[in-house]
Amino acid sequence: MGTVYEALNTSIGKRVAMKFVDAEMARNVDAVARFQREAQAASAVESAHIVEIFDSGFTDDGVPYIVMELLRGEDLATASSAAGGSRSRGPPRDGANSEGPAPSPRGRHHPPRSQAR
Numbered sequence: 001m002g003t004v005y006e007a008l009n010t011s012i013g014k015r016v017a018m019k020f021v022d023a024e025m026a027r028n029v030d031a032v033a034r035f036q037r038e039a040q041a042a043s044a045v046e047s048a049h050i051v052e053i054f055d056s057g058f059t060d061d062g063v064p065y066i067v068m069e070l071l072r073g074e075d076l077a078t079a080s081s082a083a084g085g086s087r088s089r090g091p092p093r094d095g096a097n098s099e100g101p102a103p104s105p106r107g108r109h110h111p112p113r114s115q116a117r
Contacts, residue, residue, distance in 0.1 A: 002022060017051075017070045018067050018068075021064045035066070043056075
């Protein structure tokens with residue numbers, strides 16, 4: 001449903017993770033509403049086990065995004081493989097990026113990709 005990038009908030013010099021809804025899904029009203037609920041739900045919970053949400057909104061092109069804390073570490077696929085698990089359940093799901101690690105608070109990794117201004 002989305003792709004996560006490492007970004008830099010240039011006004012304060014802080015590295016963050018930015019999740020964007022895929023362009024095709026951005027045209028789906030239900031998917032956009034679900035994405036907004038995801039941001040609201042995650043920001044409502046204060047826990048070491050939930051990624052912190054800093055901001056959410058829409059790009060000038062109308063693509064929804066969430067700005068969240070940047071976490072470092074293993075992605076879920078690597079951790080699962082190391083533990084003897086497999087990813088045989090199908091393609092990556094919500095937020096997973098086939099070009100890199102899936103975003104996960106427990107995965108603790110967002111691949112470096114771009115700078116936000």
